[in-house]
Every structure is written in structure tokens, then in C-alpha cells.
Amino acid sequence: MSNANEEMMEQWNELAEDMNEAMAQSMEQNMEASAAFMESWADAMEQSIPDDEEFAESVEGYNDAYEVWMDAADQMFERSVAAAEGEDVAATEFRDIWLQSANEAFKEVMGTAAFAAANGQLVNAMMEMREQVDEMSEDTLQQLGMPTQSNVEEIGERLIELERRQHRVEEKLDQVLEALD
Structure with a gap:
């Protein structure tokens, strides 16, 4: 071959x-x-x-x-x-x-x-x-003294509510300042 x-x-x-x-x-x-x-x-x-x-x-x-x-x-x-x-x-x-x-x-x-x-x-x-x-x-984190998702969500909701209040206070303050001018 x-x-x-x-x-x-x-x-x-x-x-x-x-x-x-x-x-x-x-x-x-x-x-x-x-x-x-x-x-x-x-x-x-x-x-x-x-x-x-x-x-x-x-x-x-x-x-x-x-x-x-x-x-x-x-x-x-x-x-x-x-x-x-x-x-x-x-x-x-x-x-x-x-x-x-x-x-x-x-x-x-x-x-x-x-x-x-x-x-x-x-x-x-x-x-x-x-x-x-x-x-x-959630239970484990809570027992360890660490923040849980529920805690973080609650803090987030409180911050949003504080921002809304601050915004309303700023609007009222602007109205008062305009009235004084």
C-alpha cells in the first residue's frame, strides 16, 4: 500500500x-x-x-x-x-x-x-x-443584633416621610418669605 x-x-x-x-x-x-x-x-x-x-x-x-x-x-x-x-x-x-x-x-x-x-x-x-x-x-439576623430587611425597609419609609415633611416645611417657608417681601 x-x-x-x-x-x-x-x-x-x-x-x-x-x-x-x-x-x-x-x-x-x-x-x-x-x-x-x-x-x-x-x-x-x-x-x-x-x-x-x-x-x-x-x-x-x-x-x-x-x-x-x-x-x-x-x-x-x-x-x-x-x-x-x-x-x-x-x-x-x-x-x-x-x-x-x-x-x-x-x-x-x-x-x-x-x-x-x-x-x-x-x-x-x-x-x-x-x-x-x-x-x-430575619430571625437569625435579629438574634445576632443585626439589622434585618424589615428594619431597613422601615428606616427607608421613615426617611421618605421625613423628606416629604421637609419639602412641605420648605414650601411653607418660601410662602412666608414671599409674603414678607
Whole structure:
């Protein structure tokens, strides 16, 4: 085998290896993101028992998302075959396929009423937790003898009221001075 052929085979092997590595990494990252999303979605769904209609809609959304992922897997396979057959396939095509598929799949799931309800419950739980943290922070600062947010807000309100009073006094003083002139 000539040097040129050996170099070409080496380049081809490197290209194939790079593409396989990029595809494997892309698929792994995408599957991890998908698994994390589905896990958080399942956790949220556990906390809220949807009615039959919401449940059916959420299952349909999940099925639509699954179809999007399967279409992406088909596209990835087709592009891999094309690359193996010698077609010039950029590694970014693989990334773009997964990014577009992820966006479409998330839209399918996020568009359901069950997801909206679960998301609403999640936001409510986060707001309640935030209130509890704020109260604990306020109590801790108060026990340490440091000013709390409530203290600072009260001081701010008093300063604004003092400025209003000062402004009224200045206006009256100006009126008195004008009357004396």
C-alpha cells in the first residue's frame, strides 16, 4: 500500500473516530438531559394527581416527545451511514439534530395542562420555601443584633416621610418669605 493510501486511510480513520466520539458524547449528554428532565417531570407529576383528561394529555405529550427522540435517532443513524459511505458530514450536524429534537420534545411535554399544573405546584412550593428561608434569615439576623430587611425597609419609609415633611416645611417657608417681601 502506498504512502498516500496509508495517509488517506489514517485520515479516514481519524475522521470516523472523531465523528463516532462526537456522536457518542452528544447522545450521552442528550440522554442525560432527557433523563434528568423526565425524572424531574415524573417527580412533579407524583406530587399532583391529574384528572383523567390531564393525564391522557400528558401521556400524549410524552408520546409525542418520544416520537421526536426516535426521529432524531433515525436522523443520526442516516447521517452516520452517509458519513461512513464517504459523504462529508460535519460533527455539528449531529449536535444540531439533538438540540433541535430536545427543543421539540420539551415543547411537546411542556405544552400539556398536567405539566403546567405540576409546574405551578413546583413554583408554589418554591415560593413557600423562599418565605421560610426569609423568615429564618430575619430571625437569625435579629438574634445576632443585626439589622434585618424589615428594619431597613422601615428606616427607608421613615426617611421618605421625613423628606416629604421637609419639602412641605420648605414650601411653607418660601410662602412666608414671599409674603414678607
